[in-house]
Each structure stands twice: as structure tokens, then as C-alpha cells.
Amino acid sequence: MDYVGRVPAPPLDRFVDDVYCLTGVPRHRAMTVPPMPSAHLFVNLGGPVRLWDSDPSVPPAVLTDGWFMGVWTRRFRFEYPTPVRLVGVHFKPWGISPFTDVPASELRDRWVPVDDVWRRAVDRIRNQVGELGSGPAALQVLEDELRSRLADAPARGLDLVRHTGGQLAACHGAVPVGALTEAAGVSVNHLAAQFKSHVGVTPKRVARIYRFARLILSVDGPRPVDWPAFAHAVGYFDQAHLANEFKDFTGLTPTEYLALRQRFPAEQGFPPIPAE
Template structure:
């Protein structure tokens, strides 16, 4: 499947330091999971990768024994990798983790929860097996079997409906107002906000802003000259200054500087600290 780097900040630099692969879930998990992902690295020097997160929950199993469910991170997520290692992960659809959680998804927002806290001793046991398994394919199969055994007998139609609303936000940069989104979805604004808290983990306003920042960061990283005032207008901002403030707060650097950094990354060669395995 095609690997998108949307949300991975300064992706060109990062992809010289780790290898990433994604695979589609089995049919039984498609309503709940977007994909499985595998990250490998073999480094002489540590690398910190920053990610402008999506409105999705992840479950990850990392070399060294760490296994956790990562709720939506509203700031920039940073992870430092060093030495040699692997992460086996599942990215759930927006709303897709709700059936596996005893409570609203907002209860784990901005939290990294050990798998055993949600899935008990069986979760810890499968985590140990996944981390110890040398084959990527077999590790993914272990995760699949564990999750498939916990899929509810009756699908919740609100999961698909909520995922479709989130997909609409992602695909239409002109959406900037929650009341318009709610109206188009045929629900009240407060009802939509409650549903997002229950199923997604954050409010629809946050999702709108985050996808607008994804669009802006991707355009900045593309290497083409960007008319920032025009982009601000396309993304629903009344003025460029407001857009620049939001971008800087989300990404950590102003958009023009971020574009220059990405251009420099694209022209750089792998450093001696990187060992491609």
C-alpha cells in the first residue's frame, strides 16, 4: 500500500534514519483499523522524530518491552530512537478504538496507556510475544488475532459514520466551521461534539484545525514556492497573521522557515550516523 508521510515533520530527514512499512488490516478489522505499521532503525546516534498527529489512536509494541495504547496527542508528538530497534503498530480509524475501550476515547487523549491497563494480563502476554517475534509478518498476525478476538458481535454504526465525517474534514480544506459540519452531517452541534468526545477523543474543531495544519505543512515541505496569504485564505483563515500563529504553535516554527528546513533536508545526503539494514 502507498505510504503517506503526512504528519511526519521534516519527513525527508526522518526517512534517512528509519524504514517504515504499512500493511492493510484483514477484512474483519477494516471497520476499526486503518493499517498496521512497522518501523525499523539502526543508528549510531539518536534521532528524535516529531509528528503532527492525526485524530487516531495507536497501539504500539516496541523493542525493549514497551507496549502501549497512545491516545490522540494534541501537541506535537516526539519520539527518540537510538541503537537498533523496531516498533509494530496499529493505527485505528477515527472512532475505531471505541469498542476496545471501556469508556470514551477522550479518556485516553494525551495519554500513553500500558496495554495491560486496557487489556489486562492477556494484553501483556500478546505484547511480549509480538516484541519477541522476529518476523514482521508474524508479529502483525499476532496483533490481528488478538484484536479480532475482541471485535464486538454487533457493529456500531456510529463508528463508520464518525469516520466518514472525519474523512470529509480531511478531504475538504474549505471546512472551517463546526456548525456547518454538523449541519451537513444532519446532527446538532452539541451532539456532534459529544460524539467526537466519545468516539474520536477530541472535538471537531480540533480535528478541523489539525487537518488544516497537515495541509499547510505538506505544502511547505513540497519544495514549491508557497503564497502564504493565499494558502491562509484557502484554509479558512481571515488573515495570514492568524494562520502563521497557528502554524507556529502547531509545528514549532513559522511556515516559511519550516519550508526552508524541509528544502535543506531534501538536498542533504544520509549522514554517517545512519546504517541502512
């Protein structure tokens, strides 16, 4: 598949990592996605996308038009159509907050149709993008939509969350939450409440996801891994802590994941795992 993305112009770059087009035939149709430090908007221009939650009590979904996803705290599985044609937005963990009135907690671990968040918007966006193909002009449609919906003034607590979230991103979740609250001059409870409001999860959970993202994007290749040394390098207490996190977030042991990646190398910076 071809992935074409770009960082949007300010001030959108404070909330969005990139807008992108994804087109072509997928190398693997079924993929498992571990928790990543981002939220998403997808506008589908191709066939239906199928999604399964790792929580067996949640029914699978078939999505045809467009959907939002908040921050996920557990893995999910999706199946691409063939061929793929979609445009999307990778938001920073707090990034959806200034573009919608829907509480972040209602988007956490969920896929929600675009029209449930932006009323009567998905057909208009799909029609505009569909007429332009998958080039820079299509990405500009998404940028223009985001810019038109960006709140004039930040909601209460968003600047605090953006600042402390940026610190977590910069150190891959390695800074203690207590140090963040002390530097910001707020209580642990206050910071947690603001994160729940704008991200949907606590800063401790965000730190955990950033740490795992660093781990899974680093362990990807044919070379042997010194797991105890690696666990320490990326901020885990020990190898057992790393192994538990790996199993929880991917459904695989570190050894199983490495064997799978040796058979099916990942594209650079692309965390989904082929689902056999």
C-alpha cells in the first residue's frame, strides 16, 4: 500500500500528527493494532472495513463511510478491503478535544460514525475527497475541515493537558506523573481529571501507552534481542514487566512477536501486526 501523509500547518499541528491517504493493495488484510498514543479519524472511499474488539463482549463492526476512534487502551483487529482507499487523521492523544463536543471518555476504546460526532459531514467530505483522488488536494480537504471546526479558545484544562502530554511524548512515557504535577503546580487528582476530560484516560495510562509504543516500534527486525537489557532501556522494571505488558497489549509474548516480525517485516513506523 502507499501511505502519503503530511503534518498540517499551525495551529493544527498542536493537535494533529498527520493527515494522510492510504491506497493500494494491503500486504496483509487482517491486522492487530496494539494501543498507540493517538486518536483517529478515517474517511473510507473503498469497500467495507471490518473491526473486532479484543473484548469479546463488544460486537464486531462493519464500517463503510467514516468513523472516529478515541485513544485505545487495548488491542483491536481490523480487516482491510481490497483495494484500500481512505484518508485519515492521526490526532495526538488530546487532539480530538478541540474539534468536537463529544467527551473524550465516550470515544475511548470505541469506533464511532463520523456523523455521530460531526453531524451530516461524512457524505460532504467523501464527495469532496472522491473528486480529488488521493493527492495533496485531498489532504487539504481534511485540513480545511479541521481548521473550520477548531475551537476559537481552548477548553478549560486543555493547555495543561497538551503541555504535560507533550512532555510524556518527548520522554516516551518515562517521566513520573508526580514530576509532571509538581512542575505544573497542580495536584495529581486535578491532572488526572483534566486528562480524562480531554484524552479519555489518566496521564499514567498515557505514559504506559507511550512507553509501549517506543518498545514495539524499536523491536522490529531479524536481529536477536537482549530482552532484559531492552526492558531496562525502554523503562520497564524488568523482563517480566515487559512480557506482561506485551501479552496484554498484543496477545503475543515478546518471542512470538519477534518471530512473527521476522516472517512479516513491518513498514517503518507502522505498528499493526499481521493477524494469522
